[in-house]
Amino acid sequence: MPGRQKKDGFSASRERMLTWDLKGRDITDPRVLAVMAEVPRDEFIPSSHQSQAYSDGPLPIGMGQTISQPYIVALMTQELRIDRGCDVLEIGTGSGYQTAVLSKLAKKVYTVERFGELAESAQAVLGRLGVSNIEFHVGDGSCGWPVPKLPPSGYFDRIMITAAVPQIPAPLAGQLVDGGFIVAPVGCRGSQTLVSCRKKEDKLIERIVCDVRFVRLLGKHGFEQ
Ligand code: SAH
Numbered sequence: 115m116p117g118r119q120k121k122d123g124f125s126a127s128r129e130r131m132l133t134w135d136l137k138g139r140d141i142t143d144p145r146v147l148a149v150m151a152e153v154p155r156d157e158f159i160p161s162s163h164q165s166q167a168y169s170d171g172p173l174p175i176g177m178g179q180t181i182s183q184p185y186i187v188a189l190m191t192q193e194l195r196i197d198r199g200c201d202v203l204e205i206g207t208g209s210g211y212q213t214a215v216l217s218k219l220a221k222k223v224y225t226v227e228r229f230g231e232l233a234e235s236a237q238a239v240l241g242r243l244g245v246s247n248i249e250f251h252v253g254d255g256s257c258g259w260p261v262p263k264l265p266p267s268g269y270f271d272r273i274m275i276t277a278a279v280p281q282i283p284a285p286l287a288g289q290l291v292d293g294g295f296i297v298a299p300v301g302c303r304g305s306q307t308l309v310s311c312r313k314k315e316d317k318l319i320e321r322i323v324c325d326v327r328f329v330r331l332l333g334k335h336g337f338e339q
Contacts, residue, residue: 122154124154124156124167124168127167127168127169128151128154128155128168130168131150131168131169131170131184132147132150132151134170135170135184135185136150136184136185136188139185140189141185141188141189141192142192143192145219146188146191146192146219147188149191149215149218149219150184150187150188150215152218153211153214153215153218154243155167155168155181155184155211156168157239157242157243158175158181158209158210158211158214158236158239159173159175159181159209160173160174160175160176168184170183170184170185171183175208175209175232176231176232176235177229177231177232178329179208179229179232179329180208180329181208181209181211182208182211182212182276182328186308186326187211187212187215188215189308189323189324190212190274190276190297190308191212191215191216191219191274193295193297193308193310193323194216194272194274194295194297194310195272195295196216196219196220196271196272197219197220198219198220198221199221199271200219200220200221200271200272201220201221201222201224201265201267201269201270201271201272202216202220202222202223202224202270202271202272202273202274203223203224203225203226203258203259203270203272203273203274203286203289204216204223204224204225204226204273204274204276205225205226205255205256205273205274205275205276205277205286205331206226206227206228206255206275206276206277206331207225207226207227207232207233207236207250208227208232208236208276209232209235209236209239210225210235210236210237210239210240212274212276213225213236213240213248214240214243214245216274217240217245217247217248218245220247220272221247222247222248222249222265223247223248223249224248224249224251224259224263224265224270225248225249225250225251226251226252226253226254226255226259227250227251227252227255228252228253228254228255228332228333229252230252233250233251233252236250237250249263251263254333254334254336255275255331255333256279256283256285256286256331256333256334256335256336257283257285257333257334257335258283258285258286258288258289259289264289267291269289269290269291269294270289270290270291270294271291271294272290272294272295272296272297273286273289273290273294273295273296273297273298274296274297274298275296275297275298275299275331276328277299277328277329277330277331277336278299278300278301278302278303278306278327278328278329278330278331278337279298279299279300279331279335279336279337280300280301280302280336280337281300282296282298282300282309282311282318283331283333283335283336284335285335286335287313287318290313291313292313292314292315292316293312293313293314294312294313295310295311295312295313296310296311296313296318297309297310297311297323298311299326299327299328303330303337304327305325305327306325306326306327306328307322307323307324307325307326308322308323308324308325308326309321309322309323310323
């Protein structure tokens with residue numbers, strides 16, 4: 115990241131995260147590992163929890179929301195199979211940490227957050243880190259990205275939902291290109307299954323990855339408030 119010293123006060127704990135929590139489990143994609151080594155998670159964590167910035171657990175980020183644990187961020191990123199040509203839609207900007215990770219692998223990231231306060235603070239951190247290939251939107255991400263602002267192709271190549279959904283919201287499936295992937299925690303309040311879906315001829319072919327626990331996506335095509 116521009117203007118940031120590589121050898122910072124967190125380098126040892128970041129190294130430990132990479133070795134034990136990511137490589138020591140099933141994160142094998144070298145591009146994902148490189149990005150997880152590069153993006154400073156501490157920048158996205160409130161000052162009250164800085165000492166846990168690289169521990170493998172979710173942490174509070176305000177508004178009753180959480181930043182996901184590093185292993186899950188890496189796993190969802192790996193499952194999305196992003197390349198440099200991809201336009202990626204992320205639902206649930208939160209702290210902006212996952213957004214930063216995606217932005218390092220994709221052409222452009224389009225990210226939607228329900229809380230203006232969280233979107234603003236994520237935008238400030240990402241601006242400070244010099245990340246520029248991101249578009250922000252505040253609103254109900256379960257309805258998809260605003261149509262007038264869609265990428266030139268009219269579709270997203272990849273979609274990641276970082277909050278729990280009862281099922282994949284239909285508007286999101288509709289904005290995914292044929293052959294594209296969508297990764298999301300699907301289930302009920304308190305327990306979900308991480309699924310990776312490939313769109314084929316207007317159908318989503320689903321593969322189960324693992325059990326997860328996310329905060330809920332509240333919205334028209336998500337959970338009711
Ligand atoms: N990716 C985030 C994790 C955030 S937790 C990170 O790395 O920090 C899930 C986020 O989804 C929360 O910020 C929550 O406010 C947001 N969210 C919930 N319902 C939403 C909706 N309908 N549209 C957009 N964002 C939503």
